[in-house]
Amino acid sequence: MIASPAKLPGSLPDSEIRFDDLTLGYDRHPAVHHLSGTIPGGSLLAIVGPNGAGKSTLLKGVAGALAPLNGRIEIGGTAETRPRIAYLPQLAALDRTFPISVADVVASGLWHNAGLFRRIGPRDTAAIDQALAAVGLAGFERRWIGSLSGGQFQRALFARLTLQDAPIILLDEPLNAVDDKTAADLLGLVKRWHGESRTIVAALHDLHVVRGLFPQTLLLAREAIAWGRTDDVLTPSNLTAARRMSEVFDEHAHECARNAA
Amino acid sequence: MRAKRGMMFDALYNALIAPFAEFDFMRRALVGSIALSLGAGPVGVFMMLRRMSLFGDAMAHAILPGAAIGFLVSGLSLGAMTLGGLAAGILVVLLAGLVTRNTALKEDASLAAFYLISLAAGVTIVSLKGSNIDLLHVLFGSILALDDMALMLLAGITTCTLLTLAVLYRPLVVECVDPGYLQSVSRAGGPTHLIFLVLVVMTLVGGFSALGTLLAVGIMMLPAASARFWASELDGMIVAATLTAILSSLIGLIVSYHSGLPTGPVIILSTGCLYAISLLFGPRGGLVTRFIPRVHLEA
Numbered sequence: 077m078i079a080s081p082a083k084l085p086g087s088l089p090d091s092e093i094r095f096d097d098l099t100l101g102y103d104r105h106p107a108v109h110h111l112s113g114t115i116p117g118g119s120l121l122a123i124v125g126p127n128g129a130g131k132s133t134l135l136k137g138v139a140g141a142l143a144p145l146n147g148r149i150e151i152g153g154t155a156e157t158r159p160r161i162a163y164l165p166q167l168a169a170l171d172r173t174f175p176i177s178v179a180d181v182v183a184s185g186l187w188h189n190a191g192l193f194r195r196i197g198p199r200d201t202a203a204i205d206q207a208l209a210a211v212g213l214a215g216f217e218r219r220w221i222g223s224l225s226g227g228q229f230q231r232a233l234f235a236r237l238t239l240q241d242a243p244i245i246l247l248d249e250p251l252n253a254v255d256d257k258t259a260a261d262l263l264g265l266v267k268r269w270h271g272e273s274r275t276i277v278a279a280l281h282d283l284h285v286v287r288g289l290f291p292q293t294l295l296l297a298r299e300a301i302a303w304g305r306t307d308d309v310l311t312p313s314n315l316t317a318a319r320r321m322s323e324v325f326d327e328h329a330h331e332c333a334r335n336a337a
Numbered sequence: 338m339r340a341k342r343g344m345m346f347d348a349l350y351n352a353l354i355a356p357f358a359e360f361d362f363m364r365r366a367l368v369g370s371i372a373l374s375l376g377a378g379p380v381g382v383f384m385m386l387r388r389m390s391l392f393g394d395a396m397a398h399a400i401l402p403g404a405a406i407g408f409l410v411s412g413l414s415l416g417a418m419t420l421g422g423l424a425a426g427i428l429v430v431l432l433a434g435l436v437t438r439n440t441a442l443k444e445d446a447s448l449a450a451f452y453l454i455s456l457a458a459g460v461t462i463v464s465l466k467g468s469n470i471d472l473l474h475v476l477f478g479s480i481l482a483l484d485d486m487a488l489m490l491l492a493g494i495t496t497c498t499l500l501t502l503a504v505l506y507r508p509l510v511v512e513c514v515d516p517g518y519l520q521s522v523s524r525a526g527g528p529t530h531l532i533f534l535v536l537v538v539m540t541l542v543g544g545f546s547a548l549g550t551l552l553a554v555g556i557m558m559l560p561a562a563s564a565r566f567w568a569s570e571l572d573g574m575i576v577a578a579t580l581t582a583i584l585s586s587l588i589g590l591i592v593s594y595h596s597g598l599p600t601g602p603v604i605i606l607s608t609g610c611l612y613a614i615s616l617l618f619g620p621r622g623g624l625v626t627r628f629i630p631r632v633h634l635e636a
Contacts, residue, residue: 139521163521170515174386175571184511187522192507220569221514240522 090153091117091243091275097147100137107133109299118273122280122290125318129296131279132166135246139163160188162242166249172222178232179204179217185239207235212261227258234262247278263289297321356594362481369483369491369547370586376495378579379502380540381561387513393554396541399429399452401459401550415487415546426538429455478549478601487546494543498536548601555605556582563612566619581611
């Protein structure tokens with residue numbers, strides 16, 4: 077492999093995400109409806125909205141796990157230089173009864189590098205140790221994954237994200253069910269990634285956290301209620317508008333007329 | 338004193354070694370069952386960890402019509418029956434996979450549908466020609482009648498299985514642990530699952546000449562379930578399962594030789610005994626360890 081030139085600090089133009097009249101959904105019912113906009117490379121964007129607002133669906137779409145019903149999601153770069161995306165789903169479907177060590181789970185973050193066959197060498201081992209230390213799990217290498225507490229487990233998943241070294245990072249409710257100390261540590265890591273000019277998009281519930289750390293916010297309630305500077309978006313009137321959105325699918329909904337326009 | 342010890346050795350020799358030293362068919366059976374165990378151990382462990390313990394049973398039924406067509410075409414010929422079994426098994430796996438991917442049916446339901454159709458077809462085909470005795474051969478195997486061809490086949494299948502597992506190990510483990518993650522970083526997930534299913538079919542087909550279609554699952558799943566009680570890491574589990582399979586083959590052969598009981602079922606019963614021992618005395622969560630009070634640690 078040819079060594080790639082060092083990344084210029086503060087510029088990752090290829091890690092931009094564009095939505096073009098995007099509709100995502102299930103069984104023709106939209107969960108994200110006619111969304112357009114651009115997340116510039118290097119952004120730290122929070123997605124906020126009530127349950128059922130389409131936050132997870134949007135992240136799933138960006139991660140490529142769900143095809144759009146309408147419109148497009150464009151990720152910067154050309155077909156060859158498409159940036160890698162690291163995606164942490166809300167409920168990581170990880171089998172925690174499987175007999176595998178914490179270090180091995182974290183090591184799977186090196187997949188982009190190691191692939192199916194390449195050996196995990198001493199340099200990789202050092203990287204794994206560093207990633208574990210960064211999330212406060214030093215010394216847990218040989219522990220069985222099933223023996224971790226909920227917070228420790230989320231820390232391990234963040235260590236794997238670190239090793240994935242992706243220009244775009246998608247986090248779906250990453251702070252669910254973790255205590256304040258863990259949340260603070262994990263947010264510290266998010267801040268570090270932001271400093272490394274990665275594009276970070278996180279679905280979050282805690283508005284306090286969003287106001288404290290995220291410069292940009294998208295308030296989503298199936299459609300974009302507001303999108304911009306966090307302070308401008310999280311106003312009482314916007315939040316009320318978001319809450320009014322109904323969660324249930326209308327079984328007898330008509331075909332959306334806006335497609336014709 | 339010396340004479341007494343000599344007698345004891347004689348008795349041991351007669352019980353454990355003589356059957357293999359004197360009879361070619363016993364040596365062949367031993368080699369065949371060891372070859373089978375080497376492949377069945379690791380495949381069984383992965384099946385257990387992927388919660389596919391009952392999948393083996395379904396597939397054992399699914400390969401029956403293939404074996405039956407082979408039997409119909411060329412009588413009790415191992416080659417024809419094996420090829421037929423492989424073809425039927427892989428066909429069912431592919432069809433079930435296709436239905437799972439493209440419809441709302443989950444994998445277990447679509448598999449159940451296809452294996453039941455396959456089984457009914459198999460029984461019908463067997464009944465077209467031959468008697469119930471022939472059917473018993475297919476169902477329960479004949480490990481004491483392994484010819485050169487059967488041994489080569491078993492060894493070939495095991496070699497193939499182990500090489501493939503070595504190549505597939507990393508994606509298989511990641512796919513077991515976190516399929517969503519593997520999907521997000523690689524397209525290897527789907528092919529890995531499919532190749533693994535083919536390995537299961539191959540191991541079953543290898544086993545059915547020796548143990549029969551139904552009992553072949555036993556040499557895969559019982560050692561794997563036993564291994565869970567002896568090892569806590571994946572590699573340890575694979576070694577424990579393989580050793581259990583080999584040991585129970587050995588015990589089964591010796592017991593059936595002396596008692597005159599049918600060999601295939603006795604081998605699986607031996608595996609069952611080892612499973613019961615593991616269940617009771619295994620250091621990793623065996624029942625007895627629960628009743629030994631142990632003081633908890635400081636941290």
